[in-house]
Amino acid sequence: MPKVHLVDYVAGNVRSLVNAVGKLGYQVEWVKSPEDVKNAEVSNAEMDKLILPGVGHFGHCIAQLSNGGFLEPIREHIQSGKPFMGICVGLQVLCQGSAEAPGVEGLGLVPATLTRFKSSTKSVPHIGWNSAIYRKTSQGMPQTFYGLRPESKYYYVHSYAIPYKHDMLNSEWVVATAKYGEEEFVGALSRGNVFATQFHPEKSGPAGLRTLQAFLTGESGPVEYSPTLVRMEGLTRRIIACLDVRANDEGDLVVTKGDKYDVRQIDKGDGRRKVRNLGTPIDMARKYYRQGADEIVFLNITSFRNCPLADMPMLEILRRTAETVFVPLTIGGGIRDTVDADGTHISALDVASMYFKTGADKVSIGSDAVIAAEQYHASGKRLSGTTAIEMISSAYGNQAVVVSVDPRRVYVSCPNDTKHHTIWTEYPDHAGNQHCWYQCTIRGGREGRNLDVQQLIEAVEAMGAGEILLNCIDKDGASNGFDLELIKAAKSCSTIPIIASSGAGSPAHFGEVFERTTTDAALGAGMFHRGIYTIPEVKHYLQEKGLIVRELDHDYP
Known part of the structure; x- marks a missing residue:
């Protein structure tokens, strides 16, 4: 050879x-x-x-x-x-x-x-x-x-x-x-x-x-x-496939999808609530690559905390995926300071380095980014130099760090009722309130924090994050379109790219988010996993709208 x-x-x-x-x-x-x-x-x-x-x-x-x-x-x-x-x-x-x-x-x-x-x-x-x-x-x-x-x-x-x-x-x-x-x-x-x-x-x-x-x-x-x-030169509209990965009730690693972050459903056989199993991560990643996904994101939603670091299942998934998938791969979940099973302290930088060496191009940081942002604002906006974002971006560049945020709407009767950044929304709550702010959460959306999305973006940009993966708890699993108001609010205060996430249920939703906001990319999950629509169908729809997308080179492996 x-x-x-x-x-x-x-x-x-x-x-x-x-x-x-x-x-x-x-x-x-x-x-x-x-x-x-x-x-x-x-x-x-x-x-x-x-x-x-x-x-x-x-x-x-x-x-x-x-x-x-x-x-x-x-x-x-x-x-x-x-x-x-x-x-x-x-x-x-x-x-x-x-x-x-x-x-x-x-x-x-x-x-x-x-x-x-x-x-x-x-x-x-x-x-x-x-x-x-x-x-x-x-x-x-x-x-x-x-x-x-x-x-x-x-x-x-x-x-x-x-x-x-x-x-x-x-x-x-x-x-x-x-x-x-x-x-x-x-x-x-x-x-x-x-x-x-x-x-x-x-x-x-x-x-x-x-x-x-x-x-x-x-x-x-x-x-x-x-x-x-x-004539078609220029930056394309990125279509990203996201795979939520966790162990199911039998201990197998599967791709799942939540509804308001709940990944369990009633099993028709025994009536128990079980983790939705939508397929194996490696096979699905390969399928989306062949379909023309511009990037693939693995979100390790349970972090496999009990595994020795060097044997983490996600490392094997990444290693095997990277052998045949030649588009950017992002891994999220567990990118934090940790203690291995043998008692060895391992830094977030070491965890990220292991992922990079295995085949990841970016790492996504979630809850730890929220905590770091709170500390940033509490300290008078001073950088500590010790956060995972700062350490990883310093070693590998800003583009290697994605911050994944899980916000939810909090309605108020008027902007003066809160110190947080509010928006006027055309979708009032049941009480008729038409102002809200977007609260950052941690622990998979289970715990709300006294921090809004705009404050988070300001902090993580200063720390060196290169991209924001903007989820929305209110839209998760709804399949009725992205939260355009959230995306516009985030873009108005950000100089780094924003990936729109949560709510995609049809190609029209991708067209809507690209035409009505300045988002840099859009992510889909459930609609792809369940086979309701394919990535080529989304791209064809965008092309018909006059938007530039990446087409596959079919004459080369």
Whole structure:
């Protein structure tokens, strides 16, 4: 089996990249020292390919590579003409520097400095599926560009990018760009033996696998230009499938779904209330991947607290899912400081690290985020540096941390009756009150707290969260549409992406939430699990409404 070298340093979820390379028929050989890079240079032709993955902070990445002695060997590998691929921060390292880490120098091969996206008109980080459309070189159209297609979509997750300026790079580099709002940036570039992507090919489904295959084989066919296809460039509307996972009454791990967070129903056989069993997590995740889910979320709703950490069932679910599912995977539940069965204290960062190494791209934090937000406001809005959000985002980047919030409506007769942020609602309670606030809860919605959604968002943004998974207890299991008023209220105070959750019962509900709010993504569960509607049906409905969605590349595995 041919081999490819991967630089081994702290770079988030590299398991998915290893799995993608393996699926394409290659074996990973880890580069653990500078000498290993040099060995790659003198190896035979099928072993000289070097991939530099990376997520998170530019300065942290440069420091890790510098402290490990990798920077100069990587530069020498590139200068020797051997194939090199950089992914995400692996692309950014090639630049002169980044506004994310002023004064920190990159390799300087790309004459550009990364800047942060403007958050005044859109959410930052830029998370989701976007284009990578090549631009003309000064000599005309490029002849090869690693399998990129203008109609395909690729998965991006970043806050900093190379701003694209015509002819700034084109004299030396072949460039593919994407647009986020009013900003155009470099999505991929190549020159000679160097290829780098801002997106993650290993998380970009069949389109990403095709790009990886092109690099590994060196077979990049002629690029075809189609103005019709390019018209659909830009960020898509993300459709996320969510799997609530827990042990059923027989001890098996199953996907379930609640009604107002109650996951039990009357068994027709013996009349007992049993956990709803809607299928096995791995099989359902694979099904949704094949259907075109843009992301998959596993919410571990019982956290399996009695299991030794290294043997947690969710680790095995993640490991097996990541072998064949090449879209982003999020895991929630149990991301907290804990004590293992043998008495060993394990930090939330260690728990998250284990998930990342197993195949997760993001971790979702729920109740602990609410408690941390309360402490943040009680301390005069001072950061402690010790919360799970701060520790994980510092090590792996903001985009690796999702905060999942479970709010419920609390009605008041007028806004002055509470100190919390209220909204006027067109849906009064039984007493006719038309003002309410959204109370954060913990313990699966069983305990309300003196904290509203807006206060939570302010706190977790300051701590470093990269995304909000916005549930709604009042809408859970109702299948009558998302709580648009809640989503609008959350978006009005947030600069990070919001995922709308709870209430989806039909494709029309997805169309409604995207057309009537500025939500960044929408999540479905029960309607997919029960087979009432499929993900392709939702996407087809959105396309008919003129909204951009990711379509599957059916000509590639």
